[in-house]
Amino acid sequence: MQLRIGKAGGRDFSVDAQELVTGRTCIIAQSGAGKSWSIAVLCEKMCEAGIGFCLIDTEGEYYSLKEKFDNIWWVGAEGADSECEDIEMDYDIERVNLKHLMERAVAESRPVIFDVSEVDMIPRVTRLVNILYDVSTEQRKPYLLIVEEADKFIPQSKDSIKKIEEISRRGRKRGLGLLVATQRPAIVTKNVLSQCNNQIIGKLSIENDLKAVGLFFSSKQEVEELTTLTPGDFFVMGTVTHEKTKMRFGKRLTKHRGLTPLLEEKEITSETVPEDEPEDEVSFKLDSDAAIDDGAKKETGSVSPAEPVDNKPPEQKNKKRKPRAKSSIDAKGGKNCIVPTLSRDEVLDIAYSRLKKRRFGIGTDERLIAAELSFRPVYFVLVRYIKSRIIRSGSTIENSFFLDGLTGDCVDIAGGITFRRCFSEYIGLDEDSILVLDGMPLAGETSVEIEARTRFPRKAVEKAVASLLERKLLTNGEAVGESGEIKYVPLVKRRLPALSTRIVKTDFRFGLPEEGEVIEETVQKDDVRTILKAIEPTSEIVEFKTFYYPVYEIRIAADHEEKTVSIDALTGKEVRWI
Numbered sequence: 001m002q003l004r005i006g007k008a009g010g011r012d013f014s015v016d017a018q019e020l021v022t023g024r025t026c027i028i029a030q031s032g033a034g035k036s037w038s039i040a041v042l043c044e045k046m047c048e049a050g051i052g053f054c055l056i057d058t059e060g061e062y063y064s065l066k067e068k069f070d071n072i073w074w075v076g077a078e079g080a081d082s083e084c085e086d087i088e089m090d091y092d093i094e095r096v097n098l099k100h101l102m103e104r105a106v107a108e109s110r111p112v113i114f115d116v117s118e119v120d121m122i123p124r125v126t127r128l129v130n131i132l133y134d135v136s137t138e139q140r141k142p143y144l145l146i147v148e149e150a151d152k153f154i155p156q157s158k159d160s161i162k163k164i165e166e167i168s169r170r171g172r173k174r175g176l177g178l179l180v181a182t183q184r185p186a187i188v189t190k191n192v193l194s195q196c197n198n199q200i201i202g203k204l205s206i207e208n209d210l211k212a213v214g215l216f217f218s219s220k221q222e223v224e225e226l227t228t229l230t231p232g233d234f235f236v237m238g239t240v241t242h243e244k245t246k247m248r249f250g251k252r253l254t255k256h257r258g259l260t261p262l263l264e265e266k267e268i269t270s271e272t273v274p275e276d277e278p279e280d281e282v283s284f285k286l287d288s289d290a291a292i293d294d295g296a297k298k299e300t301g302s303v304s305p306a307e308p309v310d311n312k313p314p315e316q317k318n319k320k321r322k323p324r325a326k327s328s329i330d331a332k333g334g335k336n337c338i339v340p341t342l343s344r345d346e347v348l349d350i351a352y353s354r355l356k357k358r359r360f361g362i363g364t365d366e367r368l369i370a371a372e373l374s375f376r377p378v379y380f381v382l383v384r385y386i387k388s389r390i391i392r393s394g395s396t397i398e399n400s401f402f403l404d405g406l407t408g409d410c411v412d413i414a415g416g417i418t419f420r421r422c423f424s425e426y427i428g429l430d431e432d433s434i435l436v437l438d439g440m441p442l443a444g445e446t447s448v449e450i451e452a453r454t455r456f457p458r459k460a461v462e463k464a465v466a467s468l469l470e471r472k473l474l475t476n477g478e479a480v481g482e483s484g485e486i487k488y489v490p491l492v493k494r495r496l497p498a499l500s501t502r503i504v505k506t507d508f509r510f511g512l513p514e515e516g517e518v519i520e521e522t523v524q525k526d527d528v529r530t531i532l533k534a535i536e537p538t539s540e541i542v543e544f545k546t547f548y549y550p551v552y553e554i555r556i557a558a559d560h561e562e563k564t565v566s567i568d569a570l571t572g573k574e575v576r577w578i
């Protein structure tokens with residue numbers, strides 16, 4: 001019987017079930033390289049094929065297999081809770097008659113998750129493996145023992161659980177196979193590793209660990225290749241396959257729980273949301289992709305066309321990560337993340353095909369080294385202002401738009417997220433400095449000219465100029481003419497846009513995501529208010545809400561360089577700065 005567990009070179013890749021279940025296999029890869037994922041895929045395939053196994057779960061992450069395979073018995077500490085309402089523990093690890101349970105499990109080829117995440121592991125596992133060995137000696141039926149984090153149970157020291165070593169030597173004749181997984185082969189007892197007739201080896205970086213697996217490879221280059229593998233990629237060799245193969249484990253049928261930085265649920269920050277607003281939706285009215293009228297410039301004109309366009313996102317200062325709180329989600333909080341439509345797998349596929357075709361332009365040996373989902377803060381801003389020139393005097397106009405919560409730049413989200421420079425260079429300035437800077441002609445101005453234009457007293461102009469010089473938003477100043485007056489030239493890439501009458505709206509699905517990191521916003525509402533006042537003195541912020549847009553950060557490395565590309569988790573397009 002073959003178990004189809006993934007792909008190798010575009011083709012399905014299978015392992016021999018008999019060899020896997022009754023043989024000795026080690027899965028070796030560093031943290032985050034995909035061991036738990038691979039074990040879960042193997043378990044799913046064994047469940048589908050009706051093969052029995054007992055998985056020692058040290059992190060309490062495998063109960064989700066029960067989502068699809070409800071004949072699994074989950075044995076764990078009393079009160080252990082799953083994050084899924086309809087999955088419940090079957091047996092209390094302290095009370096269950098373990099001998100009786102394992103006799104039935106082996107006889108019925110039943111999968112068992114032996115969850116030791118909340119208990120003293122070593123005595124429980126020692127007891128389990130003793131019982132399992134005896135049961136297998138009696139029944140002689142194929143059954144697989146899976147030991148996650150093997151370095152905890154069979155370290156290279158006298159503390160190793162001897163019965164596991166015995167299973168590795170003598171289990172086969174009893175039908176009892178062994179699969180051990182570890183991040184640190186260098187510290188697992190050689191008594192077991194040397195017995196393994198199958199090896200599944202993924203990314204490793206630590207020198208000693210590379211040495212420890214060196215014996216499984218024929219050349220140094222092959223061992224070095226291990227350092228470049230991406231999560232999910234493994235070399236499989238031994239009797240489970242006919243030849244050594246580099247493969248990638250396939251999709252999981254059940255949720256992967258071995259994730260993920262924890263997200264904290266966040267309230268929608270709004271001063272004007274009425275008490276009875278529907279709780280599960282944040283919706284805005286949509287009109288067009290450009291909400292602030294970027295074209296409508298003031299007299300001083302826009303930036304010179306000759307100026308190079310900076311496509312790079314402004315630096316994300318103070319980019320803080322928020323942990324996900326384990327507490328329950330309150331009615332409103334946590335529902336303001338846009339739910340991604342693309343899975344991590346799908347985005348990895350996109351990145352891989354791009355690696356193959358267009359490359360990312362940083363070297364000949366490009367490879368993916370990380371792909372993380374994060375949620376980027378976006379503000380929805382609704383402004384009301386009076387503009388007597390357009391509509392009869394005294395009438396109010398509304399304009400809404402999206403701003404990047406990290407930079408203050410404009411965000412368009414119709415058809416995928418894109419960023420346009422608008423406020424970022426002005427964030428943190430006081431109103432006087434903004435007016436001095438934004439109104440300055442490209443050729444520059446002297447202090448006297450600034451005074452004449454702004455009607456600010458000399459002291460105020462000096463203060464504004466000093467703060468702009470400090471922020472490097474003006475040139476240092478050159479003496480001009482016979483009087484030797486100093487002329488300052490603006491260094492901003494964008495002038496402030498004028499307010500328009502546009503209104504934005506979106507119909508995204510908001511919710512609490514299962515994985516990913518929420519990035520905390522850094523731009524202050526007060527700074528946005530100051531800029532809006534400088535653009536239009538009558539403006540008032542009527543609504544100011546924060547929501548989070550999902551983006552996958554893909555890290556690519558070549559020989560000497562690394563690059564991060566952001567992929568929109570709704571469209572699969574690269575996130576652009578225009």
Ligand SMILES: Nc1ncnc2c1ncn2[C@@H]1O[C@H](COP(=O)(O)OP(=O)(O)OP(=O)(O)O)[C@@H](O)[C@H]1O
Nearest residue numbers: 030031032033034035036037231232249250258259
């Ligand atoms: N075959 C795969 N396909 C797609 N994504 C994968 C695959 N393997 C791993 N990943 C991704 O890599 C992440 C880390 O994988 P996993 O939790 O299995 O690592 P691990 O080696 O068990 O880490 P640790 O030793 O720290 O528990 C997963 O959350 C998943 O997003």
